[in-house]
Amino acid sequence: MKRLGLIGHPLTHSRSPKLHLEIGKLFGRKLSYQLIDVTDKNELKNLMDQLKNGHYDGFNITIPYKEVILPFLDMLTPKAQKIGAVNTIYIRNNQIIGDNTDYDGFKYLLDEHLNKYLTQDMIILGSGGAAKACYVVCKDLGFDPYVVSRQLKRSPFFDKIVTYDDLNKIQYDLIINTTPVGMYPNVDKMPLHKNLVNTKYVIDLIYNPNTTQLMANAQDSIGGMDMLIIQAFHAQNIWFNDYKKIDKNMLQTLKEALQ
Numbered sequence: 001m002k003r004l005g006l007i008g009h010p011l012t013h014s015r016s017p018k019l020h021l022e023i024g025k026l027f028g029r030k031l032s033y034q035l036i037d038v039t040d041k042n043e044l045k046n047l048m049d050q051l052k053n054g055h056y057d058g059f060n061i062t063i064p065y066k067e068v069i070l071p072f073l074d075m076l077t078p079k080a081q082k083i084g085a086v087n088t089i090y091i092r093n094n095q096i097i098g099d100n101t102d103y104d105g106f107k108y109l110l111d112e113h114l115n116k117y118l119t120q121d122m123i124i125l126g127s128g129g130a131a132k133a134c135y136v137v138c139k140d141l142g143f144d145p146y147v148v149s150r151q152l153k154r155s156p157f158f159d160k161i162v163t164y165d166d167l168n169k170i171q172y173d174l175i176i177n178t179t180p181v182g183m184y185p186n187v188d189k190m191p192l193h194k195n196l197v198n199t200k201y202v203i204d205l206i207y208n209p210n211t212t213q214l215m216a217n218a219q220d221s222i223g224g225m226d227m228l229i230i231q232a233f234h235a236q237n238i239w240f241n242d243y244k245k246i247d248k249n250m251l252q253t254l255k256e257a258l259q
Helices: 016-027 043-052 078-083 102-113 129-140 164-169 225-240 248-258
Strands: 002-008 031-037 058-061 088-092 095-099 122-125 146-149 161-163 174-177 201-204 220-222
Touching: 002 016, 002 225, 016 031, 016 225, 016 248, 043 058, 043 088, 043 095, 058 225, 078 095, 078 102, 078 129, 088 225, 102 129, 102 225, 122 129, 161 164, 225 248
Parallel strands: 002 031, 002 058, 122 146, 122 174, 146 161, 174 201, 201 220
Antiparallel strands: 058 088, 088 095
16 A cells, blocks of 8 residues: 655645545555645655655645755656656655656647647746746747746746736747636636737646636636646556556546546
8 A cells, every 4th residue: 555645735626635546446556645735844854754764655746845845855857857846756765756747747738739729839827846847848849938927037947038017028829827826716816817818728737627717718728637637647657666558538537537
């Protein structure tokens, strides 16, 4: 029985425990999965000690700790190193290793849907850990997105950063939202005014609700449910050191289980 958990704050909206149990069922894996709501980053060291001591077998990491957790890890996979943020942690040879399966989840979304939204002009809302994973996927696929941040800060990571006030000065067709604005329970909120959205395509990483206000105001949109499932599937493969494949029917089964 693997003991797993999600570290983040707040976690009231999370469907991860149900999702991981359902993925486990599909592949005959025994696991428990708990929500670990951490309000003080000093608790992170204690949790990493518990991982090393065998109290846990692995963690997912979510907002706001995808970058904050890095000093507590022994090693990063090349993918996590490139992104500078992690969402999956595990032990190998008594070393705590950080990986990033948000990359796999977001790449799946683009591979499946980008033909529909074929564009070179995209913006990423947010500049945190999830934004970094999406940005690296976009760059790896040959795109050069603008990153939209509340403050204009120089970044060695992002090539092009603008503030929300600059959006009327740039060309974009696809909006990728990596911020939590519009997530349950604040479902009436939007990171952008609807005038900036209604002729655009949207990929919103939020999965609760299924359709955010940002998505509802777009010309066409995809929510974050597929990404949630694919990143969780890859994380579970890592924890069990057992690399299964997922097909469309399995994905649909998991979606129905989460609705």
